[in-house]
Amino acid sequence: MEEINNIGIIEYRNIIKAISDNYGIDFSHKSFTAFVRSIERAMVLNNIRSTESLISTLTTNKNFIHRFISDISIEETEMFRDPNLWIELRDNIIPQYVKKGSNIWVPEVTSGDELITLAIVLKELGMLEHVRITATCFGRNQVDIIKEAAFPIKKMEINIANFNRYSSSSKFSEYYEERNNRAYFDHELLRGVNVKQFEFITDEPPQNNHLVLYRNKMIYYNKRMQNSIMSKITDSMSIGSIFICGVKENLESSNNEKSFLLINENESIYKKTN
Amino acid sequence: MSYKAVIIGGSAGSFQVITKILANLPAGFDIPIFLCLHRLKHVRTGFEEALSIKSTLPIIEPYDKQHIRPGKIYLAPANYHMYMELGNTFSLSTEPPVNHSRPSIDLSFFSAAYTYKNKLVGIILSGANKDGALGLKQIKLAGGVAIVQSPDECQVKTMPTAAMAATSVDYVYTTDQIISFLKRI
Numbered sequence: 348m349e350e351i352n353n354i355g356i357i358e359y360r361n362i363i364k365a366i367s368d369n370y371g372i373d374f375s376h377k378s379f380t381a382f383v384r385s386i387e388r389a390m391v392l393n394n395i396r397s398t399e400s401l402i403s404t405l406t407t408n409k410n411f412i413h414r415f416i417s418d419i420s421i422e423e424t425e426m427f428r429d430p431n432l433w434i435e436l437r438d439n440i441i442p443q444y445v446k447k448g449s450n451i452w453v454p455e456v457t458s459g460d461e462l463i464t465l466a467i468v469l470k471e472l473g474m475l476e477h478v479r480i481t482a483t484c485f486g487r488n489q490v491d492i493i494k495e496a497a498f499p500i501k502k503m504e505i506n507i508a509n510f511n512r513y514s515s516s517s518k519f520s521e522y523y524e525e526r527n528n529r530a531y532f533d534h535e536l537l538r539g540v541n542v543k544q545f546e547f548i549t550d551e552p553p554q555n556n557h558l559v560l561y562r563n564k565m566i567y568y569n570k571r572m573q574n575s576i577m578s579k580i581t582d583s584m585s586i587g588s589i590f591i592c593g594v595k596e597n598l599e600s601s602n603n604e605k606s607f608l609l610i611n612e613n614e615s616i617y618k619k620t621n
Numbered sequence: 622m623s624y625k626a627v628i629i630g631g632s633a634g635s636f637q638v639i640t641k642i643l644a645n646l647p648a649g650f651d652i653p654i655f656l657c658l659h660r661l662k663h664v665r666t667g668f669e670e671a672l673s674i675k676s677t678l679p680i681i682e683p684y685d686k687q688h689i690r691p692g693k694i695y696l697a698p699a700n701y702h703m704y705m706e707l708g709n710t711f712s713l714s715t716e717p718p719v720n721h722s723r724p725s726i727d728l729s730f731f732s733a734a735y736t737y738k739n740k741l742v743g744i745i746l747s748g749a750n751k752d753g754a755l756g757l758k759q760i761k762l763a764g765g766v767a768i769v770q771s772p773d774e775c776q777v778k779t780m781p782t783a784a785m786a787a788t789s790v791d792y793v794y795t796t797d798q799i800i801s802f803l804k805r806i
Contacts, residue, residue, distance in 0.1 A: 378704075378706070378712040378714075379706055379707065379712070380704040380706060380712055380714070380731075380732045380735075381704065381712060381714045381716065384714075384716060384728075421714075421715065421716055422717070423715070424700070424715050424717075424723075428700070429665070430663070505662075508663070509663070512663065563715045565685065566685040566686075566712060566713045566714060566715070567714070569686075570686050570710075573686070593685075593713075593715075594665065594698075595682070595683075595684050595685055595698050595701055595713050596684065596685050596713075597684050597685075599684070613665075613666075
């Protein structure tokens with residue numbers, strides 16, 4: 348493994364400035380350490396050996412940005428991560444708060460592990476065809492990746508272990524088939540899902556949401572951007588609707604904390620109250 | 622005190638060592654201690670409580686962007702990498718495992734080295750893989766102090782041995798010597 352933080356703060360700012368100047372995309376609100384690592388990973392994947400060379404490629408090759416955005420994105424870790432959360436969703440939250448015709452928003456989907464998990468939970472409850480799910484993603488290339496719903500086989504071991512902890516009545520193997528070292532999930536799971544590109548700073552979010560599932564994505568932004576994102580999410584939600592973030596994320600000291608009631612601390616489940 | 626933080630990495634065989642260290646720290650220990658210990662990904666609760674039983678200082682599994690305070694022990698949460706950022710806050714991350722580990726000791730050590738530079742003490746305890754070796758090297762390169770638990774005392778010596786191979790450590794200490802060192806700083 349390469350040693351990290353070879354990119355110093357000045358080089359970091361130069362890279363961010365080059366992206367902003369050339370493409371109008373603002374990465375200045377990212378969490379520092381994780382974003383440095385993401386840039387370094389993209390450099391390795393594209394065989395770019397210096398930050399000068401990265402800046403030059405970004406400036407001269409206008410198609411590279413799509414590849415770069417795809418390469419810096421951080422994949423979701425696994426399906427049914429935190430099985431207790433999905434049990435809580437299945438047994439309490441969805442039956443109580445998600446009705447026929449409800450809108451569900453999953454922002455900033457990257458590899459789609461959480462989206463597939465949600466679809467399976469809804470399918471088992473017989474609700475998948477009765478809700479409108481919008482999945483948004485940052486990069487252009489990601490729309491196709493998400494719709495393909497294909498995952499490396501090596502990730503399936505943990506997925507299966509998590510699914511068993513979730514203790515479903517169905518068999519996980521019913522939802523995918525293995526080909527060429529990948530697990531292809533049943534496209535029926537995502538048939539009704541609207542997958543589209545979306546950018547928090549410039550775009551209008553889908554409205555009237557009854558459930559927003561936004562786990563382990565805010566961690567990649569600084570506090571100021573987290574506040575700004577939460578304002579948009581809060582405004583997109585109906586009163587009495589549910590917001591879920593990662594188990595080690597919370598809305599404490601967020602500008603929007605007062606709009607929410609924490610209804611399950613272990614799983615970071617909030618209800619919008621006003 | 623000339624140091625601003627202590628970071629400790631451990632894996633197999635380190636639990637009793639950590640417990641002993643935490644039980645013997647002075648109540649007035651006034652810099653933060655970060656613990657990055659390999660743990661089961663899917664078991665979220667219990668570890669913090671188990672370490673708290675004998676600890677003289679409060680043990681906290683930080684939330685993302687939580688402020689770092691002096692005199693507290695921070696434990697990297699299950700299934701997240703833990704970074705200490707400039708500006709005295711934590712950031713958590715769900716990037717892929719490093720050295721088969723999330724939390725990875727290397728990644729926590731790298732970020733601490735970058736943030737605290739020569740004001741950091743890094744300690745590698747007993748463990749069964751090489752996670753932490755490059756992290757301790759980075760701490761040393763940034764001017765910090767590098768300590769490993771004496772391999773002779775370790776239940777599993779792979780981790781301190783790998784760290785010693787990666788960098789010239791400042792001290793090879795037994796648990797009791799680590800405790801005396803921490804009491805002196």
